[in-house]
Amino acid sequence: MGAIKNKDTKEEFCLAKALWKRCYRYRIHDKTVFGTHDLSFKKYKIAIFVDGKFFH
Template identity: 40%
Template sequence: MASSWASSANSRAVMRANRGRDTRPEKALRSAVHALGFRYRVSIRPIKGVRRTADLVFTKQKVAVFLDGCFWHGCHEHYRPATGPTSEFWNNKIAGNRRRDADTDQRLQQAGWEVIRVWEHEEPSQAARRITERVQAKRADSRGAT
C-alpha cells in the first residue's frame, strides 16, 4: 500500500469517513428550505469550469448556498486551532479552506451570483428563512427589471 499523508491508520479512517454531501446539517437545511415551498439544485457547480460546489443552488435567481462546517471552515464562534504534533497541518488546512471560501465568494460575485454562507450550528429553520428571503428578493428584482 502506498504511504499516506495521514499520521496514522486511525487518522486515515476518520478522514475517509467524512462525507462530502448529504450530511445531517445539509439534510436539515434542505428540508427546512423545501418546507417553505422552495426548490433548488443540490451539490452543483454554479460556474462551469470552476471546481467549487455549492450545497443548494437557485439557478434562475443566481443564489448559491454553502453550508460550512464549524471545524472545517474555521467558525469564529466554535473553531479552536489544533494543538499537538499535527497542529501545523490542521491550522494550515483550515487557513487554506478559509482562503478558498473567500476566493469562491469573489468568483461567484464577479459572475453575478449572490453567495449565502450558513454555519452548521445555525438553526435550520432560521437559515432557511434567511435564504428564502434572498431568493424571493431576487425573484422580485428580476420581475421588476423586465
C-alpha cells in the first residue's frame, strides 16, 4: 500500500473546492509539514487525509 502514489483525486478536489468556498485557506501536499497529507492548515495545525474509493 505504501507504493501507491495517488494524488489529486476527485474526492480530494471536491473537498478542497468546498473548503475554499467557505473561505478556509489551505495548502495541498505541503512539503514543509511532516507526513503525506492531502490538505493542511498550518495556522490551526491540522492535516487532512482523503482516502478515495480505491482503499475501501
